Amino acid sequence: MRITPSPAPALPRLSPEDAVARGSERAVFEWPEEPGLLIKLMHPRALRRDIFGRVSDPVYLRERRTWQAAQRFAARTGRPPPVAEIVGRVSAQEGSAHLVRKVADASGRMGPTLERLVAEGAFGPDELALLNRFAADLLESGLVVHDARPSNIVLETTTDGAARFVLVDGFGDRGYIPLRSWVPRLARRRLDRAFMRTARQSGLRWDARAGGFLFDVAGRA
Numbered sequence: 001m002r003i004t005p006s007p008a009p010a011l012p013r014l015s016p017e018d019a020v021a022r023g024s025e026r027a028v029f030e031w032p033e034e035p036g037l038l039i040k041l042m043h044p045r046a047l048r049r050d051i052f053g054r055v056s057d058p059v060y061l062r063e064r065r066t067w068q069a070a071q072r073f074a075a076r077t078g079r080p081p082p083v084a085e086i087v088g089r090v091s092a093q094e095g096s097a098h099l100v101r102k103v104a105d106a107s108g109r110m111g112p113t114l115e116r117l118v119a120e121g122a123f124g125p126d127e128l129a130l131l132n133r134f135a136a137d138l139l140e141s142g143l144v145v146h147d148a149r150p151s152n153i154v155l156e157t158t159t160d161g162a163a164r165f166v167l168v169d170g171f172g173d174r175g176y177i178p179l180r181s182w183v184p185r186l187a188r189r190r191l192d193r194a195f196m197r198t199a200r201q202s203g204l205r206w207d208a209r210a211g212g213f214l215f216d217v218a219g220r221a
Contacts, residue, residue, distance in 0.1 A: 011031075011039060011090060011092055011097060012029075012032065014027075014039065014097075020110065021151075024043075025042060026041055026098070027040070027043070030110070035102070036101060036102055036104075037087060037099050037101065037102060038100050038101075038102050039097050039098070039099060041092060041096075041098075042097070043095075057089065057096045060086075060089045060096065063098070063171065066083060066143055066144065066171045066172045067083060069141070069142070070082065070083050073137075073142075079137055082134055082138050082141060082143070083166065083168075084166055084167065084168040084169075086100055087099040103155075103156045103168055104156060104157075105156070105157045106157045106159050106161070111154045111156050113150060113151050113152075113153060113155075114151075114153040115150035115201070115202070118150065118203060128204075130155070130163055130165050131165055133164065133165075134153070134166070135212060138191060139188060139191060139211055142187050142188070144191075145170060145171050145190065146171070147169065147170030148197070149170065149197065149201060150198060150201050152167055152168055152169045152170045154167075192206075195208075195213070203216050
């Protein structure tokens, strides 16, 4: 996929020290002028160049395809997509920037991650039920997930108090030949492994047969 500009408001100047999160492929920034959006700036090393020097952005391509599949799941089931909305991509001076919908709390701030909820002792039976609703939706959707670590799972809360977990990163088929996107059994096997890691890092247990998370000890994570 060639990197070409998409119609969008001009990006603010992005300073490394202003990043609210960093991953192996991108740094994440809030956008004061567009409070409902986040900017995910690709690290130059995560982009690809072909023999002709043309640049491609494989991360955006796989996430955009996954978001489109998530929309089809939502249309089929009437439930919201379990992954964060991919809004678009723009060229930035520093490289390629992805625009995604912010997964926020009721006040519009970035929602707490599963990692934070567990660390602060704020993960109880209600949150476990929401996490299992999220897991069931991902399993039913057939979306390819390669990294469901607790820092990638964020609790969204609307102004009327409705809450759900959303996967904000770590989705999309990374294979050169996207077999997991074509074979649901392979996608589910990969998701099972991802959820096992989620459980291990959150003090929970993942029961693949039941398709759900369980408290590990005394009803607490």
